[in-house]
Amino acid sequence: MTMNDNFNPSAIIRPIVTPILGVTTETPRTKAFTISAPSIGKHAVPGQFVMVWVPGIDEIPMSISSVNQGVEFAAARVGDATTQLHKLKKGDLLGVRGPLGKGFVFPKATEEKIMLLVAGGCGSPPIAFAATMAIRMGFVVDVALGATSKAELLFFNRFKDLETQGVRRFVVATDDGSDGLLGTSVDAATFLLDTDPAYSACLACGPEGMLVNLNTLLQKYSIPLQVSLERYMKCGVGLCGHCIIDLEGSRVCHEGPVFDAKNLEESDFGKVTRDATGKKEPLQFESNTS
Amino acid sequence: MAPKKPAKNNSGLAIKIGSIELANPTILASGVLGVAAGGLIRAWQGGAAAVVTKTVGIESRTGHPGPRIVGIYGDSLMNAMGIPNPGIQEYLPEIESTIKHEIPVIGSALGNSPDEFASVAEQLAKAGVTAIELNVSCPHVGSLYLLGMDPQSVTEVVTEVVQRVKGKTPVWVKLPGSTDYPCLVKVAQAAEAAGASALVALNTLPALAIDIESRRPLLGAGIGGLSGPAVKPIAIRAVWELHQAGIAIPIIGVGGILTGSDVIEYFLAGASAVQIGTGVLTRGSTIFSNVCNEISDYLKEHGINQISELVGRINDAGVSS
Secondary structure (H helix, E strand, C coil): CCCCCCCHHHHHCCCEEEEEEEEEEECEEEEEEEEEEEHHHHHHHCEEEEEEECCCCEEEEEEEEEECCCCEEEECCHHHHHHHHHHHHCCEEEEEEEEEEEECEEECCCCCCCCEEEEEHHHHHHHHHHHHHHHHCCCEEEEEEEEEEEEHHCCHHHHHHHHHCCCEEEEEEEEECCCECCCCCCHHHHHHHHCCCCCCCEECCHHHHHHHHHHHHHHHCCCCCEEEEHHHCCCCCCCCCECCCCCCCCCCCCEEEEHHHHHHCCCCCCCCEECCCCCCECCCCCCCCC | CCCEEEECCCCCCCCECCCCCCCCEEEECCCCCCCCCCHHHHHCCCCCEEECCCCCCCCCCCCCCCCCCECCCCCCEEEECCCCCCCCHHHHHHHHHHHHCCCCCCECCCCCHHHHHHHHHHHHHCCCCCEEECCCCCCHHHHHHHHHCCCHHHHHHHHHHHHHCCCCCEEECCCCCCCCHHHHHHHHHHHCCCCCCCCEEECCEEEEEEECCCCCEEEEEEEEECCCCHHHHHHHHHHHHHHHHCCCCCCCEEECCHHHHHHHHHHHHHCCCEEECCCHHHHHCCCCCCCHHHHHHHHCCCCCCCCCHCCCCCCCCCCCH
């Protein structure tokens, strides 16, 4: 009697409370945390997430960035829970449950094995995990990375290191031009597409406006895009319905967070999100369509 | 994107809750999938004959901090959502989008006073809900739980609501999760006397779970409500006690239903319909149609034409409360 093959009630609805194995400062506002949770690491695929319990504060969804030496996630300091999280050190306790949701689907081995990965802002964690996995699966991988400034390019060194292992081209863009192209990750992706548009798939994570603009761009090339979405999540397992984005009842925490962009046309994607009360709020961003 | 009406060919499952006719006895419980119209529609497509909304009040609520749910053995869990809701005005479009597809919607209301309950109920009624369910029993919003355990307060709330919706929209009362059966009977009698059309038994049970590493409660709110198979025998006892006590309005059983057998058990104890919530986690949103198929199998195997024939038909000679 299971909801799906990966359903494991104890792991997804009860946190594993365990000491932090390591903390690294990745950008001025982002730290990566590694914890020991073999039962999660063993089953996790890129794009899936964990609910991270910061004891005494809150529980927040975090994309998994690596499962190499424990389960790793990266958190920017944005609210109460992440501010407290940033104060924690090696040995402090964290709760974590997962892996949750559906991750990226990698194209079949028979297809053209060139993939475009695009990460903007805080969107690097699942893309870094996906890059590692794609290389292991034998894909040729190009990466477009964008951030506000050079210092905020999350996991820059990690992507750079992957150039020796299977990343073919790595292009960055910054809003202030302090590194790479002047612009966003979508501009970096445009640069890559101008050179060689023969991608069999594109996987992306970042601010929703960026994902909308990337979708518009990739439609011109007929390249299938998978996007990892972010919504206010409360239960993380598809029960409460807080992160539903369409009239089919698609839950970002359960059917997502990764969706085929082509299936999002009649959804809230790029249009509205919900706050903690469930109230709808319009999403605002600069569009590249004119 | 108009949702397709699910095929329902299970004969013998149609039931009535007072004046309300439903195609089968399964209803989506409040607090599950109900934040958005899409969730309510999803449950209906999964076979629910009616859907109960997220509980809404006059003002918005952000709810409790996380963790908001935690697993407790097997398929049972605890939650302390804290009734997050955007307030009735913001929520009405979700109800309207659902009703548009001819889905029977039960509007769940909360309030800080009889007047607030009635104000929410009036707006729900105006939006065209099939019935109103009064949440006087959330176990992790202290004032509400206390309200539902006090017959006098329940009388005041139900009286005000029934009067303000002018008896046009049926009013259901969701009873608190409790093993204080004599108190539940008194509250139920108060609700019935004040004009309630049905009772929903029970809400989640007040509970506590502790993480032994951090020595903290596992839920952000500390305490929470227990749901799932662990509470089923308690809720069935409550339904039976109410039925035994001569409550004449329909009783809707809720708590721990995963299969058709569970529904039969509730009916035998005295329920006329059931709600399913936590089971959606275990069997997905098609649990409703799966459960209906299992009920049909039972009815066929036992030569019973209508599930409603089973209401209160427990062979309880020798059982006393």
